[in-house]
Amino acid sequence: MRADAQRNRDKLIDAATTLFAASGTGVSLEAVARAAGVGIGTLYRHFPTKEALVEAAYRNEVTRLGEAADELLRSGPADAALAAWMERFVDYTVAKRGMVGALRAIVASGADVFAETKGELLATITRLLDAGAADGTLRTDLGPEDLMRATSAIWSIPDDDAWRENALRLLGLLMDGMRHGTAR
């Protein structure tokens, strides 16, 4: 890749991350290109579809969430780690509100769009669930996709002052089900 191409690619990802976090992924691609200081054609050459740009913008952030899960697993039982990780997830979303639409799309994607980002998220949850199976603190009859989907319910909470509180209560329900479910 040529040097200027790499520079423009980085500028595009930066601009997209900022704009998406601030105003959601409804932002027009022309606005992203303008903010990055490049033409619309350049944007489309680097990211053939809007989804590709969205995925690129959030890959890093998802990776960081995965690292946080590993750290939590090292310092306590799996159920506590899972609960704490969910809480971190909530706080992360509070900080980058516009990400909600993108995350929803990532989780909901059935086929191959967002496949890598989704896979990374699933791998993180799998590590948490495996640890729960090993130390016996979590039920074992639900897969990582089940939990990821259940967690995605927080994206449908309206965006008001009580958002964080509502999200935590919802995740508390899930944690109770995961800990005290009928099948261990």
Added chain:
Amino acid sequence: MRADAQRNRDKLIDAATTLFAASGTGVSLEAVARAAGVGIGTLYRHFPTKEALVEAAYRNEVTRLGEAADELLRSGPADAALAAWMERFVDYTVAKRGMVGALRAIVASGADVFAETKGELLATITRLLDAGAADGTLRTDLGPEDLMRATSAIWSIPDDDAWRENALRLLGLLMDGMRHGTAR
């Protein structure tokens, strides 16, 4: 309202319900108008926005789901009624796959779009939860909105052959949390 206006309104709702159920609400409004045999201007006079048409198309169906809940409450304890109602919800969604996008929008709507339909859904869940509080089979620290949002997670399940099975497993997790949660 003039007779021809009423006729056209009904034709539009019929056409919209059919097309939305078959292909989702992504269908263009011109296609709906064409299927109803009216002009696009007529469609917009009756339903000023796309959302208004979507809401009109599904109001009836939501009412019917509410009646089903009352019937279930008459024939058993609240936790069983809630579980059975959720199952009915799943089967309903299987039948009208295109409705998913609309339901997601209804549940997620924070302000006033879809307010009536959402209110009807909430009233139904409230009746189920109140019954659970009365007979002691369900925890009481979660509100109807919490449960509705948690249930909405099934909309993010990819649309394949295992959809129903996946949805039921997810709702089973919720029911376990609702029955065996820490706070009663």
Added chain:
DNA sequence: ACTCAAAACGGAGGATTCCTCCGCTTGGTA
């Protein structure tokens, strides 16, 4: 340092979709 082909650039414009406007037609009452 220079050449030059390949690669990247940028913006005009095609296609689709939501929605508005306005001249024509029709239903229902006097």
Added chain:
DNA sequence: TACCAAGCGGAGGAATCCTCCGTTTTGAGT
């Protein structure tokens, strides 16, 4: 029947996603 408010339909404005193609820039090889 005669009238006119109400309803009708479709052309077209605006926003958005994405494509095409002539122009500019880069950097490897001499």
